[in-house]
Amino acid sequence: MLLSNALFCVSATLLPQIPDGAIVVSTFQDSFGPISGSGGLFLVDPRVPGPPVTVSGLGTDLTGPSPFGDAQGANSVAVRDDGTLLVGERGPFVTPSIDLHEILIQDGVVVSDTLRPLGAVDPFGFGGAIEDIATLPRGDAVVAVRGLMAAPPLNGAPLAIVTSAGAVQPLVVNGLSGTFPNALAVDPSGQTGYVAMANPFDFSTDLYSFPLPAGGTANFIATVVGVSALAVDSSGQLVASLLQSGVHAIDVATGAVTAIAAPGVTNSAVAVERATDRPVYALAGDSSAGREVGWIDATLTPRILTNALTGIASDLTVMPCPRRYGNSTPGNVEYRWDVAPGVGGLPRLGNTNFGVRLRAIGGQPAGCVLASAGPVSQSVFGVDLLVDPATAFGIGMVPPSGVMHLPIPSTSTVGLSLCLQSFHLDSGAPQGVAASDGLRITVLQ
Numbered sequence: 001m002l003l004s005n006a007l008f009c010v011s012a013t014l015l016p017q018i019p020d021g022a023i024v025v026s027t028f029q030d031s032f033g034p035i036s037g038s039g040g041l042f043l044v045d046p047r048v049p050g051p052p053v054t055v056s057g058l059g060t061d062l063t064g065p066s067p068f069g070d071a072q073g074a075n076s077v078a079v080r081d082d083g084t085l086l087v088g089e090r091g092p093f094v095t096p097s098i099d100l101h102e103i104l105i106q107d108g109v110v111v112s113d114t115l116r117p118l119g120a121v122d123p124f125g126f127g128g129a130i131e132d133i134a135t136l137p138r139g140d141a142v143v144a145v146r147g148l149m150a151a152p153p154l155n156g157a158p159l160a161i162v163t164s165a166g167a168v169q170p171l172v173v174n175g176l177s178g179t180f181p182n183a184l185a186v187d188p189s190g191q192t193g194y195v196a197m198a199n200p201f202d203f204s205t206d207l208y209s210f211p212l213p214a215g216g217t218a219n220f221i222a223t224v225v226g227v228s229a230l231a232v233d234s235s236g237q238l239v240a241s242l243l244q245s246g247v248h249a250i251d252v253a254t255g256a257v258t259a260i261a262a263p264g265v266t267n268s269a270v271a272v273e274r275a276t277d278r279p280v281y282a283l284a285g286d287s288s289a290g291r292e293v294g295w296i297d298a299t300l301t302p303r304i305l306t307n308a309l310t311g312i313a314s315d316l317t318v319m320p321c322p323r324r325y326g327n328s329t330p331g332n333v334e335y336r337w338d339v340a341p342g343v344g345g346l347p348r349l350g351n352t353n354f355g356v357r358l359r360a361i362g363g364q365p366a367g368c369v370l371a372s373a374g375p376v377s378q379s380v381f382g383v384d385l386l387v388d389p390a391t392a393f394g395i396g397m398v399p400p401s402g403v404m405h406l407p408i409p410s411t412s413t414v415g416l417s418l419c420l421q422s423f424h425l426d427s428g429a430p431q432g433v434a435a436s437d438g439l440r441i442t443v444l445q
Contacts, residue, residue, distance in 0.1 A: 017083025018105060020417070020442035021046045021321035021346060023280055025269075025293055027311030028073025028090045029064025037310025038063045039073025041087065043108065044293050044305050046273065046280075046318070046346065048445050051308045052293070057110030061089055062101065064311070068092045070127055076315045078133040078141060080164075081323060086141055088130025090314070095121040098128045098148060100141075100162055116162050119148040132184035132229070132315065134193065136213060139164030142171065142193055146180035159184075159195065161213060173210045175218040185230035185238065186212065188340060194238060194252070196227040207238075209252060222255025229315065231272045231279070234340040239279050241270035247279050247296060263294060263302040269316045275342035282313040322347060322356065326377055326386040326438040331429025333363030335422055335436035343403055348444045350410035358402040358422055358436060365402040367424035367434075371395045375419045375438055382430025386438035387421045398422055408443060417442040 018024055023046055028039035040063045042052035058074075066072035075090035087101040097117045104112040121128035128147030135141050140163045150156030157170035158181045178197025182205055185194045193212045196205040205227040208218040226243035233239055238250040239260070246262030247270055260279060268284035278295055281302070285291035291309040293316065294302050324337050336359050343355035358365045371394075372387035379385070396404060418441045426434035 018043060018079065018085065018319045020319055020323060020440070021444045022319050023271075023293060023305070023316055024077055024079065024085060024319065025052070025282055025309060025316045026074035026077040026087060026314050027291075027309055028071055028075055028314055029066070029311050030071040031065050038065070039311035039314075041074055041077065041085070041103075042293075042306075042309055045445065046295065046321075047305075047348065049303075049305050052306050053108045054310075055105055055108055055110065057105075057113075059113070061091070061099070062087060066092045068094060071312075073311055074314065075129045076131060076133045076143075077317050078135050079317045079319055080135055080139050080141075081320070081325060082139070083319070084139075085317075086133050086135070086162075088133055088143065088315075090127065090129035091121055092127050093121055093123050093125055093147075095128060098130060098145065100130060100133070100143060102166075114166070116166055116168060117153075118143070118145055118160065118162075118168060119151060119154050121147055122149050131181055134184050134186040136161075136186060137190040140213065142184060142186060142212065144181035144184040144195060146182075159193075159215075172215045173208075173218050174216070175220075176206075176208060178206050183227050183230040183240070185232045187232050187236050188234060194221075194230055194232065196224075196230060196240075198227075203243075207250065207255070221252060222250065222257070224250065224255075224257060228267060229269045229271075231270050233272045233277050234274070239270055239272055241267045241281060243267055247281055261296045261300050261302050263296075264292060268313050271316050271318050273318050273346075274320045274340040275322065275346050277341040280316060280318060282316045284313045285309075321444060322439050322441045324437050324439055325375060327384050328437040329383045329429060329433075329435040330361075331424075331426030331432075331434035333424070333426055333428075333434060334361040335359070335365065335367070335424060335434060336361065337420070337436060337439040338402075339439070343405070346444055347408055347441050349408060349412060349414055352407040352409075353405075354408050355403055355405040356420065356439060356441070358398050358404075360402065364400065365398045365422075365424075366400070367398050367422045369395050369398060369404065369420055369422045372419050374417075375440065381433075383423075383433055383435050385421075385435070387419050395420070406441075412443050414443055414445045 070092035076088035182198035269282035344353035
């Protein structure tokens with residue numbers, strides 16, 4: 001089936017959000033350093049090189065400058081599936097509160113910014129920060145902090161859970177060494193976390209895994225020099241940014257480190273694009289090398305997307321495309337869209353290899369798929385309906401493989417979206433009908 005303009009209609013948004021597929025980069029300002037420019041947030045196209053979009057409407061706590069001439073701004077960033085950005089602050093030694101920001105944006109402008117205070121910076125230290133953020137499947141987040149006073153709400157804990165409702169809870173993980181957590185990642189299941197504990201005197205980092213969401217005893221993986229960021233690919237392998245030597249894969253079972261690519265010096269951030277399982281990266285820059293954001297293709301070649309950031313690039317995240325939304329309605333079998341990795345790459349204009357995959361947990365994926373121009377969230381006879389019945393239409397039956405090929409013609413239009421949901425006869429479901437979660441696909445350039 002071709003996703004022509006007749007099929008691929010403009011979709012309403014679930015919430016104000018960043019564009020599907022976009023890379024979001026956080027930066028901070030260092031008034032004493034060699035790199036000029038304010039910090040903040042920037043939106044970068046996932047494949048088309050060009051200048052970034054600067055997110056407007058941020059406060060000085062995320063842009064700088066600090067009134068005390070020290071580093072201040074956006075130090076870490078993650079995104080929930082509903083489009084909410086989670087942004088962590090970096091602040092000087094007199095900062096009364098280091099906050100996690102829950103930000104909604106529309107057309108590059110902040111429309112909502114909710115603060116979750118994590119604690120005051122230790123006045124006898126060297127500043128404080130939320131070093132990294134990793135989201136959990138239901139919208140909660142794990143955060144790693146440094147430089148905060150041993151007082152509520154974290155009481156000195158370097159790791160914490162911030163729930164989707166805004167509660168802040170220390171995450172107790174025993175057996176960690178090192179001075180502070182420098183990088184954090186969570187596996188696709190949300191049951192295992194990974195943290196890099198920094199030893200700033202020799203630039204080494206000790207890597208650990210730990211159980212989620214309750215915490216517990218850490219398991220040592222390896223000591224690696226210069227880990228600045230962590231991510232996890234769809235197979236559960238760690239992908240690490242090493243400050244001076246590029247992007248590497250780390251086997252979580254053996255600790256073996258394998259080079260993937262070396263985009264440049266001052267490698268400060270890495271993430272994994274769900275649909276393709278390809279790494280995206282950021283370079284912090286220095287007095288002679290520019291700041292850079294790019295992706296690493298299947299030939300392990302870095303592809304530069306922009307080098308026009310301001311401030312020091314500290315972290316990045318990717319808004320998934322396609323992306324899941326809503327909850328499934330299971331019966332004897334649970335049906336979920338599988339987007340990591342996807343089928344045929346990103347849904348870009350002219351991608352005739354694009355497709356989607358449905359996973360049946362405990363059975364076969366046989367059923368039908370409905371599409372609509374926009375998402376909804378309604379309960380109909382006990383089924384969570386996630387496609388709009390006013391515009392819904394059938395696009396076919398799910399084959400035994402669960403894979404449906406949906407080629408995108410070059411005559412389609414960038415930015416057009418489609419929402420999908422599958423339905424299945426299932427005696428264990430409400431009224432005998434089970435349904436998948438929703439899947440939103442947006443045509444990218």
